[in-house]
Amino acid sequence: MTQVLEEQRRLKHKLTPENAYFKAKNFDHIASAPKEELHQFLIGLYGEHILPATLHEIERLLRNDMYSMGVDAKGNQKYLITKTMMANIWARLRDRLASIESSTSMIEVTSDYAAHFFDMYVKNHDGKHMTGDRIKILLLNLPFMLRDLILPEVICIPHTFMKSFAFISYMISYAMSYTISYTISYLMSYTMSCTMSYAISYTIFCFLFDNVVFVWKVHIINTAITKAKPGSPLHQKPFVNDPSERLIETHVAALKWHMQSRKFEMTGTTLNKLQDMSVSLLELLKQNLPVKSGEADAWKFEKAHSILHKVRELILFGWSENTSTQGPEHCHIDFCKKVANCTNNKDVFLCILRHHVREGHLQYLQKLQADLACEDNSEEVVIAPSAAESWLARNDSISCELGIRYPVLQAILSGRKNHQSLMVRVV
Amino acid sequence: MSKAFAWRPLALLPILKASACIETDRDWLVNRRLDLYHRSMDHVIADLNELCSKDMHLRFADDRIRLSRAFYHVLVLDGAEVAAATMCDTRQCPVCTCPHDELDRTDVAYPYRHSEEVKAKVEAARREHLDEEGRVKDGHKSKVSISYTTSYTMSRAYFVS
Numbered sequence: 001m002t003q004v005l006e007e008q009r010r011l012k013h014k015l016t017p018e019n020a021y022f023k024a025k026n027f028d029h030i031a032s033a034p035k036e037e038l039h040q041f042l043i044g045l046y047g048e049h050i051l052p053a054t055l056h057e058i059e060r061l062l063r064n065d066m067y068s069m070g071v072d073a074k075g076n077q078k079y080l081i082t083k084t085m086m087a088n089i090w091a092r093l094r095d096r097l098a099s100i101e102s103s104t105s106m107i108e109v110t111s112d113y114a115a116h117f118f119d120m121y122v123k124n125h126d127g128k129h130m131t132g133d134r135i136k137i138l139l140l141n142l143p144f145m146l147r148d149l150i151l152p153e154v155i156c157i158p159h160t161f162m163k164s165f166a167f168i169s170y171m172i173s174y175a176m177s178y179t180i181s182y183t184i185s186y187l188m189s190y191t192m193s194c195t196m197s198y199a200i201s202y203t204i205f206c207f208l209f210d211n212v213v214f215v216w217k218v219h220i221i222n223t224a225i226t227k228a229k230p231g232s233p234l235h236q237k238p239f240v241n242d243p244s245e246r247l248i249e250t251h252v253a254a255l256k257w258h259m260q261s262r263k264f265e266m267t268g269t270t271l272n273k274l275q276d277m278s279v280s281l282l283e284l285l286k287q288n289l290p291v292k293s294g295e296a297d298a299w300k301f302e303k304a305h306s307i308l309h310k311v312r313e314l315i316l317f318g319w320s321e322n323t324s325t326q327g328p329e330h331c332h333i334d335f336c337k338k339v340a341n342c343t344n345n346k347d348v349f350l351c352i353l354r355h356h357v358r359e360g361h362l363q364y365l366q367k368l369q370a371d372l373a374c375e376d377n378s379e380e381v382v383i384a385p386s387a388a389e390s391w392l393a394r395n396d397s398i399s400c401e402l403g404i405r406y407p408v409l410q411a412i413l414s415g416r417k418n419h420q421s422l423m424v425r426v427v
Numbered sequence: 428m429s430k431a432f433a434w435r436p437l438a439l440l441p442i443l444k445a446s447a448c449i450e451t452d453r454d455w456l457v458n459r460r461l462d463l464y465h466r467s468m469d470h471v472i473a474d475l476n477e478l479c480s481k482d483m484h485l486r487f488a489d490d491r492i493r494l495s496r497a498f499y500h501v502l503v504l505d506g507a508e509v510a511a512a513t514m515c516d517t518r519q520c521p522v523c524t525c526p527h528d529e530l531d532r533t534d535v536a537y538p539y540r541h542s543e544e545v546k547a548k549v550e551a552a553r554r555e556h557l558d559e560e561g562r563v564k565d566g567h568k569s570k571v572s573i574s575y576t577t578s579y580t581m582s583r584a585y586f587v588s
Contacts, residue, residue, distance in 0.1 A: 004563055007552045012521070013545055014514040015553050016561050017461055020468035021512055021542070022549075025476050027499035028542040030513050030521060039505030279533040286531055298531065302520050303506065305530040309522050312539075323503045 034313045034323040035306050038132045041261075045303045046254055047135045053289040054146070054247055055121055059086060060291065062153055066237050081153050089150055090122040096145045107137060139258060143251040147244050154242045180204070246288040253281045261310055262320050271311050278307045464511055475499065 008014055021029040035041075062081040069078040098114035100107065113134065119125040130138075185201030221240050228234035257277045263270060285299050292298045317323050343351045478497045485495045502509075506517055515521040520530060525537040558564050 004556050007556060009516075011545065011548050011552060012515045012519050012524070012540065013549050014458075014461065015549065015557060016458060017465050018561075019514050019546075019549070020465040020472050022546045023469065023476070024472050024499060025479065029502060030540050030542050030545060032499070033502045033504055033509050033512060033521065035509075036503050036505045044506065282531060282533050300528060300530040301518060302530065305520050305525065306522070308533065309520075312522075317501055323501060 031316070034317045035309075037261075037320045037324045040303060040306055041258060042132045042135045042139070043130065045307070046139060046258075047130055049292065049301075049303065050250070050254055050285065050289070051121060051138065051142075053285075053292045054142075054251070055090075056291070056293040057243060057247065057289050058089065058150055060294075061238075061243055062086065062089075062150060064238070085153060089153065090118065093145060093149060094118045094122075096149075097141065100141055105141070107140070109137060109141065113137070139251075139255050143248045143255065146247050146251065148242065149244060151242060151244075154240065243288075250284050250288045253277070253284050257281045257307065261314070264319060266314060271314065274314075275308075275311045278310055281307060461511060461514065 004015060013019070021027070063079045063086065065077070069080055072078050094114045094117065097109050097117060098111045100109040102108040116130065116134070117138065120130060181201045181204040184204055188200060225234045225237050225239055228237070257274075260270070260274050260277055266274070282299065282304060285304065290298065313323070314320070339352050339355050475497075479499065482494055482496050484492050486492050502512060504512060509515075509521050510517045513521040516527075518527055521540070523537040523539050525532070525535075529535070553561075556564060
């Protein structure tokens with residue numbers, strides 16, 4: 001390790017070039033950089049890390065070396081859960097998402113949205129990024145979509161383990177289910193018609209055969225894994241289980257944390273609660289998604305760590321929306337991109353800045369005309385605008401994206417020629 | 428960098444594409460990009476310092492004129508931009524002193540970092556390791572033998588975006 005790099009790492013600051021913000025007077029730029037919620041949590045932590053980690057966890061559990069069926073002719077591992085079966089799982093998740101409709105869920109998820117999710121997270125399409133609103137929809141819905149998502153595949157695993165005595169296992173399962181359901185139907189036949197009691201009996205039989213007996217089989221395998229001694233192929237192998245519960249627990253914790261962090265007018269008690277939730281969310285991420293998406297550092301990165309500083313940010317800067325760019329961030333489309341598309345790409349940014357200056361002049365003229373019109377109609381009774389109307393009439397046409405450029409705009413337009421300045425001279 | 432020219436790197440938010448640059452060393456590109464950003468921000472910060480140093484009369488939205496004083500407010504940035512402003516690695520926490528290997532720990536609260544404190548330490552380290560022109564001193568090893576001397580010779584390739 002070199003001296004300069006060591007020093008930089010120790011200080012958490014590069015030695016070169018010289019930091020311009022050090023020259024800002026009475027401004028602690030390090031303490032004054034709150035995380036922007038959209039990029040930090042919604043798209044940043046949840047969209048880019050928790051979601052892919054969830055899909056990776058499912059794949060890691062199902063396509064495990066333990067469930068390998070040997071190697072094929074080319075020497076590749078043959079997994080019990082094939083790639084086609086995995087594709088079916090993701091298609092199932094996509095279809096579950098697409099089935100959300102407003103009449104039952106208050107929100108509508110279109111098939112386009114579900115396809116977008118599929119492209120981004122399953123096909124890993126680089127160009128398919130989700131907006132904050134789309135991530136919020138996922139945050140609200142995904143916990144409900146994950147339950148029993150991979151149940152059919154998990155059921156396959158005990159069948160394979162018990163291959164050697166599959167017939168016996170099948171017979172025992174059948175006998176258990178039949179006995180219980182027949183007893184119930186026999187008892188019910190005293191109170192209702194035979195047809196009805198047989199129908200109920202058949203339903204109970206199917207349920208028992210598909211679910212309860214499956215749990216029994218999983219229990220046998222997990223007991224065998226627990227009792228396996230060193231040298232046994234089952235020694236220290238992971239247990240067969242459906243990870244739905246813990247994945248849902250993690251996603252619900254993320255949703256609750258987000259809702260808690262966005263509460264308005266937080267008190268000391270609610271801030272304490274949020275801090276506890278931040279700690280428990282990070283602990284849950286480590287516990288339930290231990291390998292994240294396969295990275296060695298797992299959850300040791302800044303975005304995951306930053307949730308621990310959320311309370312500090314709320315105390316210093318207030319409600320999350322104060323430091324969020326969600327709405328205004330769209331401004332760069334209206335104020336930069338759309339204007340830029342009207343140019344021939346020659347001096348494009350200068351053109352954009354000039355466009356805004358001209359627009360400012362036009363607004364000023366319009367205001368003068370409106371004032372003149374008011375003077376002409378001075379006899380008319382002027383009704384004072386309500387607070388809501390005044391708020392709506394604000395001039396929102398200057399984008400936050402351009403904020404940083406306006407101080408240098410004066411230099412470009414030779415300072416005094418810019419008549420848009422709000423400064424006034426008092427004589 | 429001249430004041431009239433400073434708007435260009437800020438407006439373009441320059442992305443130095445390695446494929447479009449003659450110099451492809453990653454450290455050089457990172458340093459170059461940071462240098463462009465901070466030298467451009469010098470002019471903005473100088474203007475803002477000037478603005479914040481004196482009282483002025485401003486017309487407010489209710490058409491009344493009031494004696495006012497400007498002040499710095501919070502920076503609202505996301506990951507890469509916070510890293511550029513604080514010159515801290517994106518893998519590190521810019522807010523507290525928690526080391527990278529312990530970023531997932533929830534049982535320890537590390538002290539916060541502050542600009543003045545960091546500035547004093549950085550200046551001391553610069554004096555120790557760098558010469559007056561910003562180059563690594565002889566005997567103070569750097570990862571790569573690149574010059575950190577700033578050169579403002581603009582090449583068209585650096586601004587291809």
